[in-house]
Amino acid sequence: MARKNLKNPGGETVGKSPRAGAAKRKRPVAADRIKRTARDLFYREGIRAVGVDKIVSVAGVTKPSLYRSYPSKDELAVAYLRDYADYFWERFNGGATRHPEDARAQVLGYLRGLAERSQQKSYRGCGISNAAVEYPERDHPARAFAEEHKKELRARLAEMAKAMGARDPKQLGDGLLLLIEGSFLTGQLFGAAGPAASVVEIAERLIDASCKR
Amino acid sequence: MARKNLKNPGGETVGKSPRAGAAKRKRPVAADRIKRTARDLFYREGIRAVGVDKIVSVAGVTKPSLYRSYPSKDELAVAYLRDYADYFWERFNGGATRHPEDARAQVLGYLRGLAERSQQKSYRGCGISNAAVEYPERDHPARAFAEEHKKELRARLAEMAKAMGARDPKQLGDGLLLLIEGSFLTGQLFGAAGPAASVVEIAERLIDASCKR
DNA sequence: TCATATACGTACCGGTCTGTTACATTGTCA
């Protein structure tokens, strides 16, 4: 009998109570664990490098639980990417609330955080950029999602460049995107004290040189 | 007498000899085909995505031939990366011969070529950066090679920045590295008219803003 | 109370992955 795969399993799910001692279980806990585990492993080790067996074993669940929540590994991967994108925008927009009406400070604020994170040992760059590298095939869902996301980011940066008063907003936005993607990559290649550590100053210089005075 | 009339029992009939001195040299042709094929497939599809079976089948050789020439797939991968690095330096240094004594023109020359390549449909970024993304494990040979290579590039860029008269040569070198890596990534993500198309102008602006006047 | 839906596990499938072996074939050169 054909059975539909349910989507958005569990949603938030109240975390299991600290003590309680496994008395009564609430709603879907397996799906949630899978998502969290997949996110962790996919980011740290790469999507192709992580098999579904490993995901379920680390999550402490079983394979059918995975395939009840997600139709395929590929779809689990895009679910991970979707989550990652939310996470990204949260950080990216974090500066906007702290510096309303100041696009320059917003971008620099994000870059400051990026520079800091990129120095950490566990840093692995942008999960979405990495996925695009892992899946060059144009029609792969993960790839498609990555392209869409980056297009959005590019547009956002151009917008902000315009707000900064850039002579050529699109170009400055592209320059910032290059610096950001460069930071993603070098951040995971060089450990601490990599090029990404200087991204704030470099961006400042580029912005200043690109705006009407 | 001697004819290179192999019966080719496999039936593949790959593009055959340009003849010439084929009578003499009979040295390992399989190993060469493997390397060339691996380079092509690894670059286009990614290392993890390509199995050894596919390599030998496309190369028109057999698996034992591969493992006679390379101890493992990983080692074949680093052989590919080594080749790729040679290829990279060739292009990177190409500008040096055209513009001796002018570091700025050298970098910009390389970037001009990069910008152009990055617009092509088949562009897949830097094989070495991609490998680093595919293999985050610190002790993987491909990863180790990638780290070494990028360290070298970073040093070269800092050198050139110094020659340009940068106030902070290391920082300008890092800025250029960020732009380059950003171009690698965005070049394969956006098709034509991606951010990498503007990398020359952006680099120019950054360089000018970073040098003593 | 009992049928049903939910959440999950057991056990397995067929295929592919890297890597290996023993042995046959063939062209080339001394």
Place this chain on the structure above:
DNA sequence: TGACAATGTAACAGACCGGTACGTATATGA
């Protein structure tokens, strides 16, 4: 001609891949 080097043939191992048919415990609601 005979030794040798380069390659192919034909299996195989063992792990791992994504994916599934089916059984089971539990909680809910009529």
